[in-house]
Amino acid sequence: MAASSRNRSYRIAVASGKGGTGKTTVALNLAAMFGEPVQLADCDVEEPNVNLFLRCDQLEATEVTMLVPEVDQQRCNGCGACGELCQFRGIVAIGTRALVFPELCHGCGGCALVCPTGAITERAHPIGTISVGQSGAIRLIEGRLEVGVSLVPPVIRAVRDHLLDEIPAILDAPPGTSCPVVATLRESDYLLLVTDPTPFGLHDLKLAVALARELNLACGVVVNRAGEDLVGLYGYCQSENLPVLLSLPDDRQIAEITSRGDLVARVLPEYGLMFAELAEKLKRELGTTGGTP
Amino acid sequence: MNTIAFTTAGQELVAALDPRFGRAANFLIYDTDQKTTRIIENQQGRSAAQGAGIQAAETIVRAGVDTLVTGHCGPKAFKVLDAAGVKVFNCNAATVDEALQELLAGKLTAAENSDVEGHW
Numbered sequence: 002m003a004a005s006s007r008n009r010s011y012r013i014a015v016a017s018g019k020g021g022t023g024k025t026t027v028a029l030n031l032a033a034m035f036g037e038p039v040q041l042a043d044c045d046v047e048e049p050n051v052n053l054f055l056r057c058d059q060l061e062a063t064e065v066t067m068l069v070p071e072v073d074q075q076r077c078n079g080c081g082a083c084g085e086l087c088q089f090r091g092i093v094a095i096g097t098r099a100l101v102f103p104e105l106c107h108g109c110g111g112c113a114l115v116c117p118t119g120a121i122t123e124r125a126h127p128i129g130t131i132s133v134g135q136s137g138a139i140r141l142i143e144g145r146l147e148v149g150v151s152l153v154p155p156v157i158r159a160v161r162d163h164l165l166d167e168i169p170a171i172l173d174a175p176p177g178t179s180c181p182v183v184a185t186l187r188e189s190d191y192l193l194l195v196t197d198p199t200p201f202g203l204h205d206l207k208l209a210v211a212l213a214r215e216l217n218l219a220c221g222v223v224v225n226r227a228g229e230d231l232v233g234l235y236g237y238c239q240s241e242n243l244p245v246l247l248s249l250p251d252d253r254q255i256a257e258i259t260s261r262g263d264l265v266a267r268v269l270p271e272y273g274l275m276f277a278e279l280a281e282k283l284k285r286e287l288g289t290t291g292g293t294p
Numbered sequence: 295m296n297t298i299a300f301t302t303a304g305q306e307l308v309a310a311l312d313p314r315f316g317r318a319a320n321f322l323i324y325d326t327d328q329k330t331t332r333i334i335e336n337q338q339g340r341s342a343a344q345g346a347g348i349q350a351a352e353t354i355v356r357a358g359v360d361t362l363v364t365g366h367c368g369p370k371a372f373k374v375l376d377a378a379g380v381k382v383f384n385c386n387a388a389t390v391d392e393a394l395q396e397l398l399a400g401k402l403t404a405a406e407n408s409d410v411e412g413h414w
Contacts, residue, residue, distance in 0.1 A: 084352070090345025095355055095378045102370055105345050151344075 007190070009166035011287040014189040014218075018205030020176035022195045023225035023249070026259055028173040029054050030266040031193075031283075034276035038138045040170040042163075044185040046129060046144035046156045051173060054262055057134030057141050065144075065159040066125035067108040067152065072099045076120035083112035083121060092121075104149065129156035131163050140168065154184035161188065178205075178212045186212070191287055192220035193246070198227060198234045206234075210241060221286070223279070226251040247279045295381070298324045298397065299354045300390040301364040305333055307391040313365025316346035321354055322390050326398075347371030347412075355380060363393045363402070372408035384409050 015028040025043075029051060032041040043051040052060075070083070070092055079097035091106030092099055099112075103126050113121040128150045132143045144160035146153060153175070161184075164170050174185040186192060192213045196206040206222070213220045222238055224231070227248045238245050249255065255272070258265045266276040301318035302309045312318040321334045334357050339350035347367070351374035354362060362375060363383045375382055383402040387393035396402050 090342070090348040093348055093352060093374055095352070095374055098377060100374060100377055102345070102348065102373075105348070105370075 010169045011190040012164070012170040012172060012188065013191045013193055013283055013287075014172040014174055014186050015193045015195060016174035016182055016186065016209055017176060017195045018178055018207075018209035019196065019202050022197045022202060023223075024176070024195050025050060025054075025173050026255070026265075027193065027195050027223050027225070027247075028171050030264050030272070030276045031279055032139050032171050033264050034266045034273055035138070035169070035171075035280045036277065038140070038168050040140045040142060040164055040168050042160050042170055042172040043141070043143040044157045044160050044172050044181070045175040046146045046153055046160070046181075047175065049143045049145050052132075052134070052141060052143055054264060055134070055136040055139060055141050056262075057136045060132035060134040060141075060143070063131045063133075063159075063163075064127050065129040065131060065156050067106070067128050067155055068110060068123040069103045069106045069108060069126040070099075070101050070112050070121045071124045072101060073120045073122070074098050076118045077116075078118055078120075080117060082115045082117060086111045086115050104151065107152065108155070128152055129159065131156075131159050133163060140165070153181040157181055157184040161185075178208045182209075182212065183216070186216055186218060189218060191283065192218045193223060193283070194220055194243075195223045195225055196234065197225050198231050200233075203234050203237060207237070210243065219286070221246040221282075224248040246282050247275060249275070295361050295397075296326055297357075297359045298326065298361040298363060298394070299334075299357070299359040300324065300393055301362075302390050304390075307331060307389070307394065309390055311363070311365065311385065311387050311390050311393050313386070315362070315364045315367050315371055316342075316348075316350045318350070318364070321350075321357070321359075323357060323359060324394060345370070348374055351375050351378075351380075361397075363397055366410040367405065367408050368410050368412045369408040370412055372405070 015024045017024050043049040077099050081094035083092045084094040089105045092112045129146045134141045142163045144156045175181045196202045221244045228251045255265050258268050266273040299321045301312040302322050303319040323332050339346045342349050348370050351371045355378040361381050382405045385393045
C-alpha cells in the first residue's frame with residue numbers, strides 16, 4: 002500500500018459513514034492539539050465548514066476546472082459517434098449537430114478522440130475553488146464545489162493535490178461511503194472513523210469499515226456522544242479488531258462550545274488532553290506501521 | 295404534425311398521461327395519417343442515473359416523432375427536442391386520448407421553453 006512506499010509525511014482521513022457523527026469536530030480538535038504543524042484538508046466540498054472554526058481570512062484561492070467539449074458546428078456532420086461513446090449524456094448528437102451538457106460531462110475527453118471530423122475541442126469549465134490559509138500551526142486547504150456542479154471527486158482530488166508532502170495532514174471527509182469519500186481516502190495512511198452509539202451509527206460504521214478493508218487502510222474508532230448503551234458498538238469493534246482510540250462523552254458543553262464556533266479542546270483543558278492523547282496514539286501508530294516519512 | 299408522442303405508463307389511448315417526460319415508462323406514438331398507435335419503451339431514460347430527459351428526448355427523436363405531448367419538460371430535454379425540431383406541448387389531461395383530442399382541437403399551445411427546473 003501507499004503507506005509503506007511513501008516518501009512524504011502521513012495523512013489521516015476522518016470519515017464516518019453516517020452524517021452528523023462529529024467528523025469535523027474531531028478533525029478540528031485533533032488538528033488543534035496536534036503538537037506540531039499540521040495540515041487540515043476540508044474535503045467535504047459540498048458544504049465546507051472547517052474555516053468557520055479556523056477563521057482564516059487571508060485565503061489564497063485557485064480555481065478548479067475540468068475539460069469539457071466544445072463543438073464547431075461547421076465541422077460537425079452529426080455522425081453521432083460522440084453521443085454513442087458518452088455514458089453520461091454530456092454530449093448528444095441530434096440531426097446534424099452535437100449538443101453539449103457541461104453539467105453532465107465527466108471530462109474524459111473521449112468524444113474529442115472519436116470525432117472523425119475534428120469538430121470537438123476541449124475548454125476549461127470551472128467546477129470549484131481551492132482555498133489555502135494558515136491559522137496558527139494549522140495549514141487549511143478547503144475545497145468548495147461550484148453551485149450547480151455535481152462532480153465532487155475532481156474537486157477533492159484538487160484538495161489533495163494542494164497538500165504539502167513534508168507536513169502531516171488530517172483530511173475531513175464528507176459523510177457516506179461513496180465516490181467522494183473514496184476520493185478523500187485515496188493515498189491516506191490511516192482512517193479515523195467517528196461514530197455515535199446509535200443503531201444507525203453502528204450500521205454505517207460497518208459500511209465504512211468494509212470500505213476501509215477494501216482500500217486496505219488501517220483504521221481506528223472515535224466514539225462520540227458516548228452514553229450508556231455502548232455494548233453493541235464496543236462488541237463490534239472488538240470482533241473486528243478495531244481499536245477505540247477516543248470516547249467523547251455526551252456532554253452538552255461540547256455542543257454549546259462548538260455551536261459558538263470554538264474548539265472544545267482549546268476551551269476545556271480536559272478535552273484538550275483527550276485530543277492531545279489521540280494525536281500521540283496516531284503518531285505512534287503511524288510511526289510503527291506507516292513506514293518512515 | 296404527423297407523429298405524436300405521449301408519455302404514459304400504459305399501452306393504449308385510454309391509459310393515463312404521465313406528467314413526467316424523462317422518467318415516463320412508455321411513449322405512445324400516434325400517427326395522424328394512419329390513425330395507428332405503437333409503443334416505445336423508455337427503458338434507457340427511466341434507468342439513467344442522470345440525463346434521463348436527454349436520453350428520453352434522443353429516443354423519441356430517433357423514432358421520428360415531430361410532436362411531444364407530456365406534463366412537463368425540463369431544460370436539457372427541451373434543448374435536445376428543440377434542436378431536433380420537435381414541438382413540445384405541455385398538457386394536464388388525465389388520459390392520452392383526452393390529450394390527443396385537446397391537441398387536435400387546437401387547445402394546446404407549443405411551448406417556447408422548458409416549463410420546469412432541471413433536477414438531479
